[in-house]
Amino acid sequence: MRLFHFGKSDAPLVGAFHPAHQTVRSSHGVLLCAPFGDEAIRAHRPMRRLADQLALIGVPTLRFDYFGTGDSSGGCEEVTLDRWVEDVEVAAKTLSEMADIEQLVLIGVRLGATVACKASAALSPYGLVLWEPLLSGSDYWAEALEGGPGQHRQAGGFPVPDILYQEVATPDRQAMDTLPAQKLLVIGDEAAKAHYVDAAPHVIWAPPPDSFEWTTDDAMNSFRVPARSIDLIVDMVATWRGGGV
Amino acid sequence: MSPERILEIPTQHDGALWGVLSDAADRCADHCVVLINAGIVHRVGPHRLYVSLARALAGAGIPAARIDLSGLGDSPVARAGLGHEVQGVPDIRATIDALQAEGIKTVTLAGLCSGADHAFRAAQVDERVTGLIQLDPYAYDSLRARVDRLAAKATDPGRWRRALTRLTATPEPEGGDSLTLTDRFGRPHPPRQEVAAGYGQLAYRGVQMLALYSRFVREVMTAPRHFWDVFGDVDWQGCMMVEVNSHADHTYTEYQGRLLLIQQIVNWHADWLKCRDAAKVPHAVGGRR
Numbered sequence: 030m031r032l033f034h035f036g037k038s039d040a041p042l043v044g045a046f047h048p049a050h051q052t053v054r055s056s057h058g059v060l061l062c063a064p065f066g067d068e069a070i071r072a073h074r075p076m077r078r079l080a081d082q083l084a085l086i087g088v089p090t091l092r093f094d095y096f097g098t099g100d101s102s103g104g105c106e107e108v109t110l111d112r113w114v115e116d117v118e119v120a121a122k123t124l125s126e127m128a129d130i131e132q133l134v135l136i137g138v139r140l141g142a143t144v145a146c147k148a149s150a151a152l153s154p155y156g157l158v159l160w161e162p163l164l165s166g167s168d169y170w171a172e173a174l175e176g177g178p179g180q181h182r183q184a185g186g187f188p189v190p191d192i193l194y195q196e197v198a199t200p201d202r203q204a205m206d207t208l209p210a211q212k213l214l215v216i217g218d219e220a221a222k223a224h225y226v227d228a229a230p231h232v233i234w235a236p237p238p239d240s241f242e243w244t245t246d247d248a249m250n251s252f253r254v255p256a257r258s259i260d261l262i263v264d265m266v267a268t269w270r271g272g273g274v
Numbered sequence: 275m276s277p278e279r280i281l282e283i284p285t286q287h288d289g290a291l292w293g294v295l296s297d298a299a300d301r302c303a304d305h306c307v308v309l310i311n312a313g314i315v316h317r318v319g320p321h322r323l324y325v326s327l328a329r330a331l332a333g334a335g336i337p338a339a340r341i342d343l344s345g346l347g348d349s350p351v352a353r354a355g356l357g358h359e360v361q362g363v364p365d366i367r368a369t370i371d372a373l374q375a376e377g378i379k380t381v382t383l384a385g386l387c388s389g390a391d392h393a394f395r396a397a398q399v400d401e402r403v404t405g406l407i408q409l410d411p412y413a414y415d416s417l418r419a420r421v422d423r424l425a426a427k428a429t430d431p432g433r434w435r436r437a438l439t440r441l442t443a444t445p446e447p448e449g450g451d452s453l454t455l456t457d458r459f460g461r462p463h464p465p466r467q468e469v470a471a472g473y474g475q476l477a478y479r480g481v482q483m484l485a486l487y488s489r490f491v492r493e494v495m496t497a498p499r500h501f502w503d504v505f506g507d508v509d510w511q512g513c514m515m516v517e518v519n520s521h522a523d524h525t526y527t528e529y530q531g532r533l534l535l536i537q538q539i540v541n542w543h544a545d546w547l548k549c550r551d552a553a554k555v556p557h558a559v560g561g562r563r
Binding site: 030045104185186 | 278280282292294314315316317318320321322325326347348525526527528529530532
């Protein structure tokens with residue numbers, strides 16, 4: 030694994046590239062799309078573990094921080110969903126250059142699943158994994174937002190700019206429902222199953238296999254990771270690239 | 275924004291530590307702040323606090339590096355098997371070694387919670403450490419704090435009402451109100467005398483220190499005077515500044531409060547190093563020493 034800067038020189042992003050460990054390298058590469066705010070911080074360890082395991086089975090994997098998040102340039106107040114979609118496109122190009130891949134798999138977690146869906150329109154990934162995706166942006170904000178009327182919007186200690194609020198609250202239904210990927214895996218509850226499988230019968234659905242809520246504060250302060258979900262995704266990507274783990 | 279560089283820090287074990295250096299376009303000294311993981315949160319810090327703080331410091335002319343200790347964030351687990359508490363010291367010293375290659379001669383170690391503890395331990399064994407910033411460091415109860423708590427309770431009508439309610443209610447099992455700082459996060463506190471000796475040693479060396487407490491420690495400390503009472507046997511030599519940010523929770527979740535914290539730290543540090551850019555820090559918050 031190595032950390033590096035990429036993207037625009039005046040607004041660089043930080044990525045973590047996990048090269049394929051095996052001599053028989055896969056033609057598939059995976060790009061991870063992180064969630065937002067505190068969920069992104071909680072997801073750091075699981076996403077690193079997922080990337081490590083994918084690299085171990087020969088699949089080069091790139092994690093990265095969107096503009097205004099993590100180590101990447103930009104302030105928390107500057108983030109927009111459209112900018113993150115552009116970042117995913119830049120990251121996919123970077124992964125392709127670094128690992129010489131032919132097939133892209135996008136894995137999006139929570140709000141990152143929304144970003145991955147929107148980016149799919151331009152990237153046409155071979156595979157798409159939506160890990161506990163949001164089904165309703167307004168429900169997401171209703172649960173995540175803190176503070177009362179008249180106060181600045183904030184979620185989990187992160188400011189929520191008006192543009193981001195609007196983009197998430199009113200998602201692009203076409204991007205969410207028309208998923209131009211040959212292979213689709215959705216890990217989510219029954220509502221997610223109804224939402225995605227009913228819309229596209231070729232979607233593979235699985236309920237979250239871990240017995241604890243990995244997106245909670247308690248999970249952030251422990252070393253526990255959603256290992257079963259990670260194993261499920263690694264197995265699925267291994268199947269998609271035409272070989273077992 | 276100040277330029278940032280990825281740090282790949284060689285260690286004595288197999289893997290390198292990873293970090294990011296927010297460099298100052300025009301350094302005001304050959305000095306760098308090193309931000310150490312808070313709990314197991316990776317180098318960006320809780321709510322991205324360390325990123326914002328590092329960039330604000332760099333903007334004031336003070337480079338700042340945020341690093342992942344062994345086994346945290348993107349850094350691999352050390353095979354030495356020393357345990358996380360012990361391993362933190364060689365990790366931090368390796369970081370200072372690497373920063374020397376960047377032209378840095380002295381450092382301030384900074385961290386929140388366990389990051390404050392790592393910083394405290396490493397500061398005692400490495401004389402290149404000339405500054406220490408601790409967010410919610412060890413807190414101990416004191417007679418004055420107990421008196422203050424009693425006084426606050428006595429003048430709070432709500433407490434009298436609740437006391438009356440409790441008197442007429444079924445008693446709770448014993449021990450239900452015995453939550454302590456150590457219990458809450460399982461964070462071990464060394465004996466007070468040991469911490470006092472450590473602070474005394476740092477003060478003797480002239481290490482400049484800033485301790486900032488949040489309301490997280492309100493059970494034992496609600497005002498700087500409680501700290502001075504607890505460590506009344508330390509000869510501080512004017513090296514320690516203590517503040518209690520009673521508006522803030524442990525990780526400074528509230529965004530505006532976090533910005534105030536960052537200004538507080540940048541002002542303190544820029545004032546100490548006499549950085550010419552100190553006055554440029556926006557919305558400066560005064561800090562008293």
